[in-house]
Amino acid sequence: MLRFKIKYKFYATSLEGSRQIFTYTEIITDEYIEEYVNDELLDARENPLGMIPIVHIRNIAISGSPWGLSDIVDIIPLNREYNEKCTEISDIINYHAAPVTIITGAKASNLEKGARKVWGGLPKDANVFNLENGVDLNGPLAYLELIKRSMHELTGVPETALGQVQPISNTSGVALATTFQSMMSRYSLKQVNYTLGFRKINELVLRTLFLYEPETLRYNPDTEGVRTSDEQPMLLDPTDPTVYDITVDWPPPLPVDALVKLNEIQVKLSLGLESKRGALRDLGEMYPDAKMQEIYDEQLTEAKEDGALEYIRAQINGAIMRATGITPEGVEAPAPASAEGSASESAGPAGPLPGLPGLGGGKDSQSILNELVTLSKGTKLAQRRNPDADTD
Incomplete structure (x- = not known):
């Protein structure tokens, strides 16, 4: 039977000021959960889930180890060496940043130290000089660069991925994948392990929710x-x-040119090799079904609004034709009345139009005609006269 044991220590201070150490232990199996404090049973109950609610994800799977391999296990010694050498170089720089003054053939007690001081009267055999830096730092700096390059090679992270300056260009996705090939290989290895772990975690979340x-x-x-x-x-x-049965979607780790991706999707759609939902998933849409429903609702609303406008235009054109006998531009003239039909039947109903949607209720043909005349001819404003001016 698989058992999982959680154990940690905590401190408690009594009112008298004494400090005690307690050890909390929790044992989880598929059947039960037990809690102990200092090896004393505190609580025992059944496991309601029927499984251990813990998921272990191996970072990089290796043979012979159930725990996997860390990303930094190989670079810890190199990192320690890098830090030590950086400290030594810093000590050298600090030592020579404030140089030591060496005096031979004279007494330092007779010389006044400080800026803008002039020493005179020294014996002819006296010599005063600063201790110069005789260490060539090119070698240590090259060694640091070698260690840093080795760390990048072991981890598979290119130097350009950490912000190294590189020329700007419209590099394609294939070229970027080639540049970051080592990182992409490690990404593929991790994707397999983490996909299984995320699916198991999501299953435990759903089971707890249900x-x-x-x-x-x-x-x-x-x-x-x-x-x-x-x-x-x-x-x-x-x-x-x-x-x-859960699907884990991994977004592309490398930047994707949106225009190139859209052209690719458009070609697939025209050839019938891709669906609209699949295209939305390729563009990074997390919920393609909800997005398709949103697009459908928007198109339905636009169709209703277009139909309402067409209905309004048709009634307005009918009002113009009945009032003036002129067929508006873009509107087909009505067919002539037959010999059996009466003039009133061919002219259509002469009564007021019902309320038009979008124009307010209660508007008839006469009010619509007045509004059209006002809009087409304009309004005549009253003339303003100044009573103080001299007029004839």
Whole structure:
């Protein structure tokens, strides 16, 4: 039976000021959970999930070890060496930044130290000079560069990925993938392990949710998004393994040119090799079904608005034709009345138009005609006269 043990220490201070150390231990199995304090059983209960709610993800899988391999395990000695050499170079620079003055053939007690001081009267055999830096730092700096390059090679992280200056160019995605080939290889290795771990974590989250909030098993159209088909059940079965069949989507780690990607998707759509939902997923849309529903609702609203405008235009054109007998531009003239039909039937109803949508209720043909005349001819404003001016 698999057992998982969590153990840590904590300190507690009593009112008298004495400090005690307590050890808390928690043992988790598929059947039960036990809690101990200083090896004394504090609580024992059944495991409601029926599984250990802990997921271990191996960073990089290696043979012979269930724990995996860390990214920095190989560069820890190099990093320590790099830090030590940096400290030594810094000590050399600090030592020679404030040089030591060497005096031979004279007494230092008779010489006044400080800036803008002039020493005179020294014996002819006296010599005063500063201790110069005789260390060539080119060798140590080259050694630091060698260590740093080795660290990049072991971790698979190119120097350009950490901000090294490089010429600006419109490098394609393939060229970037080649430049960061070592990093992309490690990314692919990690993607496999972390995908399995994320799926297991999500399964534990869903099982915990269904256990303590069973009402979430029922579909709620207000909060649960869009159903892709009518075959999907309205009530989920927590024992069904397909409920926990989760897909982990990894966004592209390298930058993608949006125009190039859109051209590629457009060609696939024209050839019938891609669906619109697949195109949305390629563009990084996390919820393509909800996005498609949003697009459909927007197109439906626009169609209704266009239809309302066309209806308004048709009624306005009809009002113009009945009032003036002139057919507006772009409108087909009505067919001539037949011999059997009467003039009143061919002219259509002469009564007031019903309320038009978008123009306010209660507007008839006469009010629409007045509004059109006002808009086309303009209004005549009253003339302003100044009573103080001399007029004839």
